[in-house]
Amino acid sequence: MISKRMYPWLDERLGLSGIYKTVLDRMVPKVNWWFTLGSATLFLFALQVVTGIMLSAYYVPSPDKAYDSIQYIMNGVAFGWLIRGIHHWGATLMVITVFLHMLRVFFYAAYKYPREITWTTGVFLLLATLGMGFTGYLLPWDQKAYWATTVGTSIAGTVPGIGEFILRALRGGSDLSGVTLARFFSAHIWMFPAIIIALIGVHIYLVIRIGISSVPKEND
Amino acid sequence: MARSPNLSRRGFIMSVMTFAGSIMGIVVGLPVIGFLISPALNVTKSDAWVPVGKLDSYPVGVPTPFSFTRTKVNGWEKTVNSISVFVLRDATDKVRVFSSVCTHLGCRVTFHKDSNEFICPCHDAHFNKDGGVVSGPPPRPLDQYESKVENGALLIHVIQS
């Protein structure tokens, strides 16, 4: 096989086996299935990125076309129902796995020294994931999306003093409009994914550098 | 337990993972490809006889332009295509209808009365009054529409794909 001869050549230059050893062959304590939730979330995020990029080939973020473009994805494009379905259910599942992952870390007290920064990046990852859900929900631009966002942004508007300002910043004006749709789309496909990718980088780096905690024992 | 010299536990897991991974790759990959190329596969043809005015309104011997629009559903929107043709009526009332689409790369030709030629502005193609290539890059004469006359009205057969 070519790879038999290619591999040492590439390895010498790229240090592949070094990466493999640190990333995949690292030592882990004996743990249980709850410890797989972070990886499950990572997998779901990758799935969301792939299916989201696919959807963006047909989706149009404009008030007069958003709804029609999604109807076209569902009825006119081969496997459109599948790609959108995966993105839809993947989004819901991802929120669930992020939450369960956080609960596992909390109940095993895995946020303590020296893992405080891993926990902090995790908190922001949770918020950013919720941000993805909130901004993505408006994109179909149907009744449910419209009113959900009306309500959601109104809730932000109840903050004392600066509420009015937050509301206008979220909506891009005092009403829900095409401006809102455009900025939610931008947040959904650029801002939040960029934040999430950067945070995942730090998060995983720390997991590998520090190693994962073991299941607490009776005297811990 | 006897050790198999052929298949280690690690080797077995590797093959199973490779196999399962390939299956997953195909199951996900094929729909993704289908999804992306889908509009290229859905070809819908439509055809119609479109009226382009009274035959008598066209002068004899001079290619005369006529434009109209056709709407077509493209994905999530209606696209309005404007189609323009040149009608050439001869002394015996025989009619030829040329498409204004240059047969080179699709720009629109115009008829120039001074030189009696169709000229394409994009790469300077010249076609004579009968649609034949005089000079320039086009590989074939101007395309023609099938036409017929009913009660004095001229109709052309427009096929859209």
Ligand code: HEM
């Ligand atoms: C880079 C990553 C992503 C891209 C490029 C992307 C892109 C898109 C696009 C174009 C849509 C509109 C189509 C539709 O509504 O079906 C959409 C919808 C949506 N997205 Fe994403 N997305 C990404 C990641 C995520 C993540 C991580 C989540 C959640 C946790 C998420 C949650 C949603 C939700 C809830 C919808 C509405 C789905 C619906 O009701 O149909 N997305 N996304």
Ligand code: FES
């Ligand atoms: S497109 Fe008409 S000459 Fe090239």
